[in-house]
Amino acid sequence: MSEKVKTPLGEETVLTPEELNKKIDERQKQDWINYKKQIDGTFKCLECGSTIMSATIAHPIWDGPFAMSGGGQVFDEEMSYCPKCDKKPNFHGSPVAPEGSYHNPLIRRKK
Secondary structure (H helix, E strand, O other): OOEEEEEOOEEEEEEOHHHHHHHHHHHHHHHHHHEEEOOOOOEEEOOOOOEOEEEEEEEEEOOOOOOOOOOOOEEEEEEEEOOOOOOOOOOEOOOEOOOOEOOEOOOOOOO
């Protein structure tokens, strides 16, 4: 369903909850390939040996009846990254539109 929407901050890709969960699952699988758990519970990058960091990505919930509207709720995702090999994830995540909202209606609008 991924829909591209122009916002005051630029173009955003609106995801369904299922699409977001799939993206999170794919990222977590990749973590197990790129990082190794240490005895002390931390993770190290297999490429450079750096300690893995975590960043929060905030996904606004657009569950309102109007474009880009919602009740102010946010889904926070924790994402791991290597500070040397990876770019720090952007705090502003993709908006999520639950079923029945303007961006994910039960009945499709004509464009």
